[in-house]
Amino acid sequence: MLPFVLFFAVFQLAPLAWVVLHGFAGPQGWGLDNFREILASAFYRQAIRHSLEIAFWSSLIGLLIALQGCHSLRRSGGRLRDAVLSLSNMASNFTGVPLAFAFIILLGFNGALTLLLKQWGWIEDFNLYSKTGLIVLYTYFQIPLGILLLYPAFDALREDWRESAALLGAGPWQYWRHIGLPVLAPALLGTFVILLANALGAYATVYALTTGNFNILPIRIASLVAGDLFLDPNMASALALCLVGLMALITLVHQWLLRRSHHAIH
Secondary structure, rough: OOHHHHHHHHHHHHHHHHHHHHHEEEEEEEEOOOHHHHHHHHHHHHHHHHHHHHHHHHHHHHHHHHHHHHHHHHHHHHHHHHHHHHHHHHHOOOOOOOHHHHHHHHHOOOOOEEEEEEHHHHOOOOOOOOHHHHHHHHHHHHHHHHHHHHHHHHHHHHHHHHHHHHHHOOOOOHHHHHHHHHHHHHHHHHHHHHHHHHHHHHOOHHHHHOOOOOOHHHHHHHHHHHHOOOOHHHHHHHHHHHHHHHHHHHHHHHHHHHHOOHHHHH
């Protein structure tokens, strides 16, 4: 255990301790001045709101698509299932500058797919660099990660449950409402939390796409640490603590819901 404890302390606890110490430090000494400034600043509140909105909607859409995808994969052939899982594993790591460049080519102002959809009359305009565009972008790498996390959970669903429900007169909706979804609830909640964390901490892709001009928490933290004009590591640490606090709150809510879920009770 000693090597693991040492690595954990150096790479996990030490950086977190540094962020905590500097988050409460300021020009006037120790205190809550950084957090008061965050709450008083409309700019920082907007960054928090944008981060939460993009993370929530991309995680929710990605989770729903991944749920349908896993259900379809369980009923498909072995070769197709293996191919889709391999593709999901690759796509979940396709982020950063290459992903931003690919989306600019496809869905930018003059992207191939954007021009095609305009020609068909399906859309009037699409701004990839807006909040809606970023939600679409984030959803791309949320779907394969959701599939990889959810797929093993479908092993808990037994086929004879579906057959028994059908013999008793239950339709597909009733089966999923009373049996399928309650059994999958812990995995769905856990996957949703991981997707939220994945989206809240995403930086390279949105920075490469917007060159840091879209206001979200990771961009603000990076600009305060590596910016040419406004260097304030203490404020960056305070914003990072806000990010940690959001994730801690989400995790606590997840654990509370998990204890109340049907699967956890039974």
